[in-house]
Amino acid sequence: MKLIKHLIAMSAIAFTAFAVAAPAPAPVGNEAPDVLVKRISNDVIETAKADKDIQAGDVNKVTALVDAKILPYIDFQRMTALAAGRFWRDATPAQKTALSNEFRTLLVHTYSGALSQIKNETVEFKPMRADPADTTVEVRSQVNVQRGEPIQLNYRLAKGPSGWKIFDINVLGAWLVETYKGTFASEIGKGGIDGLIKKLAERNQQLANKPVKAAR
């Protein structure tokens, strides 16, 4: 189960990093993607480290931080579409909206939990392999933890009408979209797109009744 543990650990950190990686206010039009990720990342980490309420798992504060600094830089709809794969085309507009909203709620909850666990981690960025003309890039980083191997945390961003946005995140080698793809496919296989939406909604309902901070 060592690998499970690694996987778990990494996902936690990854989510944290995701959270960490997300953005700050003031959309700067021409900001390079790696600069953007770096700025959001540092901003969120510093805020979380400095705020005792966040470390204590204050739901409202954590959610506010995520809303303000991270959400504007994530293309949730695309992320959801990619995870749904070929089923996305068959979904009605209402189903698409419902699905991405529920998926976003689930991810936000997870990030929030990860955010409250930030302590002394530092993030180190690697050189980006991209051409200035590229509209899709990968930003690579690692989270240095106090003990054990660093946690790999990569982001894929695409340039859209409103600037660069993150559409997939890699924690410890696993991409978020790819990891959810199997689950989405099997839930859709069981109960259609509505079945998947229902399942996500149920999970979100359960989580809403629990504190943001993971039990220690």
Place this chain on the structure above:
Amino acid sequence: MSTRSNSRLTSWRGIVLALAAASTLAGCATGPNPRDPYEKFNRKMFAFNDAVDRAALKPAASAYKQVLPTFVQTGVSNFFGNLSDLWTGVNNLMQGKGADGLSDLTRFSLNSTFGLAGLLDIGSEAGLPKHNEDFGQTLGAWGVAPGPYLMLPLLGPSTVRDALVVPVDIAADPWAYKHPVGWRNFGTAVRAVDQRAAVLDASNLMEEAALDRYEFIRDGFLQRRLSRITDNGEQKIKFRKNIKKDDAPAGAKSIKAAYPDDPGATVPAGAAPASTPSSAPAPAAAVPSDAQNIRAAYTDDPGPTDTASEVRQWAAAPAMSSKPASK
């Protein structure tokens, strides 16, 4: 959980492994996922591991984390981590990564002596980062395909390739030769608890993030494993002996797409060589940017979401800054 120790345990594990292999080979019902034909068996084993974790390992790890001072936990983790560096180094050498391998062996020497038998990780402070390699990764680096996903009793997620060489990794673990046996067993248990404790928070988070934990762990593990073998995409690997094309993790396809066999074919006109890091791996000329690889990794991509509709969608979502609507 790494219960690699006394011979009784080892032989018991051997039996279980053999049983697992036998029952899988006997052909459980073929699951819908091509990478996981033994899903039925794997799910049972997963439930068993989970029960063991809930009943014993997790409670022990929680207590360990709460009771022992941090420096003791760090010492335990460093000590066993140091023992594993030796085999990691050998595997790096077998994979032809000489610099990493020598770094690992230097780490091991430093930490074993000046680091007080590994209790202190002065190697990391000296700039020798910790790696993690095992024989399954070495086989992968040599081009052996992973085969189907396989859930092992107590040891957790694996693949057929990696499961077959578990005995090699066990034999290469110095702690497996510790005498007296009582100490060996005790240390093995402590190591398992320490490793579990390190991921307590993460495992709690993951329970929340996953709709179906079995699938979540499987799909994450297979990607994670491939990423380890390719060292986060730095190594180019072409798997031979694919049992079937579809048996390779989906990630393998994107990696292959990422490093096309024909080196000259993929340089886009505008790619500035200057943007390629000088440390790029051998076939560097073919790796001007990530863009193509990223595109190749997604099917059915609708492209970036149009801002206006996205804003509308967000405005329509009530749940953002408060809890989702209550029941």
